[in-house]
Amino acid sequence: MFVITGATGQLGSRIVDQLLTRVPAEAVAVSVRDVDRAAHLADRGVRVRRGDFTEPATLAHAFAGADQVLIVSAAIRGGGAVDANRAAADAARVAGARRILYTSHQAAARDSLFPAQLTHAATEEYLATLGTAFTALRNGFYASALQFAIGDAVRTGRLVAPADGPVSWTAHADLAEVAAVALTREGALDGITPPLTAPHLLDLEAVAGVLTDHTGRTVSRVVVADDEWRSTAVARGMPEAAADFTLGMYRAARRGEFAVTDPTLETLLGRPATPVRSVIEAIAAD
Secondary structure (H helix, E strand, O other): OEEEEOOOOHHHHHHHHHHHOOOOHHHEEEEEOOHHHHHHHHHOOOEEEEOEOOEOHHHHHHHOOOOEEEEOOOOOOOHHHHHHHHHHHHHHHHOOOOEEEEEEEOOOOOOOOOHHHHHHHHHHHHHOOOOOEEEEEEEOOEHHHHHHHHOOHHHHOEEEEOOOOOEOOEOHHHHHHHHHHHHHOOOOOOEEOOOEOOOOOEOHHHHHHHHHHHHOOOOEEEEOOHHHHHHHHHHOOOOHHHHHHHHHHHHHHHOOOOOOOOOHHHHHHOOOOOOHHHHHHHHHHO
16 A cells, blocks of 8 residues: 555645556555545545654554555654654554655755755655665755745846755656656665756746746846845744745755756656746746
8 A cells, every 4th residue: 555645735635646547546545634634535535544743643543554655744844854754754664664755855965054955864864774665755846936936026026035046946746746656666766866856947037037038027136135035024924933944945055955957857757847937937827
């Protein structure tokens, strides 16, 4: 049985949909914090059980009978994220899963300037100690994150953000499809994968250019100092911890941590990756 966590989230829901095109519904189970939100999956014949990484006792029931468990990284900031991911990995091993998959990131590293990468690096290291086969899916930076960076740039004509750098923005749909391939095609991806990225790098200057081309309205890239950006964001209601977390993303980008592309994703898809331009255009249309 395939067990997928986070199956009502942006990535997990797409992974389940992709998996259901490859295997019977009775071979698929999901572990979710709110079973009501997964009722549509139960209606399709998927086993739905409550599981919460922060309540490890719930995971034994959620993971029971698992052959493979795909852990979507905990949506928690700080040290608690590593503890939650470890709890899920431990539960998968105890449940008898022969293989654990984990949604990591292309820039996972202990010295990253973006706090999320420290979590991914620590989780990858822990998976390697368990004695169970594992795959760390080093996903490209989610293209949907551009929604936050773009904000109201089309309306104002100004894309305001700290200094950044090139990023291989990658669509959730492509990463979900590759995860389903990894689950169902033995040996396709083992251990820590190559970066699973789209082939093109864009910084926010280039994003502003795409917005300009698409909308016909000039959108200028405006670079502001880190402290100024943080102060403005907090004044507008962003929690200080969230502002610091986001600044880490910009600092890592300008250090070049996300300026990586690799053909593995497109090779496994057997087609070109979703162009980031199409994602930007969809954001602009909202």
